[in-house]
Amino acid sequence: MQLIGMMDSPFVRRVAVSMAVLGIPFEHRPVSVFRHFDEFREINPVVKAPTFIDDDGTQLIDSTLILDYLEQRAAPPARLMPQEPAARRNALHLIGFALAACEKTVQIAYEQSVRPQDKRHAPWLERGVADAVRAGTWLCGDRLMQPDITAAVAWRFTQHISPGEFGSSRYPALAALSERAEALPAFVGAPLE
Template identity: 75%
Template sequence: MQLIGMMDSPFVRRVAVSMAVLGIPFEHQPVSVFRHFDRFREINPVVKAPTFIDDDGMQLIDSTLILDYLDHGVAPQARLMPQDAAERRHALHLIGFALTACEKTVQIAYEQNLRPQEKQHAPWLERLQTQLVAAYDTLERDVAGAGKRAWLCGDRLMQPDITVAVAWRFTQYILPGVVEPARYPALAALSGRAEALPAFVGAPLE
């Protein structure tokens, strides 16, 4: 199995961390959609990260679709998505807001770093930042409300923990100072615990 893409993408990183937690070996190819566009296009003509290639050569794209495929390849008790309907709904809620935070972080970074300053649209940036903060406000309430649970869905690390932690670290890395950790103590604590785990250490944000 191969995973193509850079670990500075939260979408690539969540797949890498999840595969490590699931105990699924893979070959990582750190190919950038920007710096190695032509090389990436030779692998996948749509140049989308992450690109996952199964042992039979089948390509999958979109991190959520990849993770759904991987989750159904392991025993039910080892899966990273809850099997109970109510718990699964809660997990999807957390993952949805975390992925939105990732998307808004990317959009802000693109607007600020790729578009000339004189062409940046201040109202658009303000809207993106409002959406980003709203996503993290929602997640902070949910994480703080997890109570005495070891992790967000119970006593073991699961996909909501991985995706929320990856999203938080990504925003802090890409947009330092935009989302202040002091305002989000529950998220910062969750991220700190997750980032200390071998699966996260083995997939460093580059």
């Protein structure tokens, strides 16, 4: 199995961390959609990260689709999504907010790095991320699951792109969740580059 893309993408990183937690071995190919555009286009003509290639040649793009595919390969007790309908709805709700935060942070990064200062839309840059995290244990019970992985990856990415914009004092539960998660081997093994 191959995971293609850079770990500075929260979408690539959430798949890498999830695969490590699930115990699924894979080869990480750090190919950039920007610096290695032609090489990436040879792998995937859409040039979208993450790109996942299974041993049988199955190619998937989009972290959510890749993770759904991998969930179905995992034994039910090891899965990272709750199976009970109400718990699953809650998990999807939390993941949706974390993914929206990732997308907004990517857009902020583009806004700050690509658009000239006099053309930036200030109200867009001032939008924040809600702290939907409860203090204490993991979000969906007593073990790390997909909502935790996605929220922790989103928080770390946001801190990397916009340091100081969304401080730990403003979102203490989210910061604490991320700190707990980032100390785990699966996160340490997939560092934000």
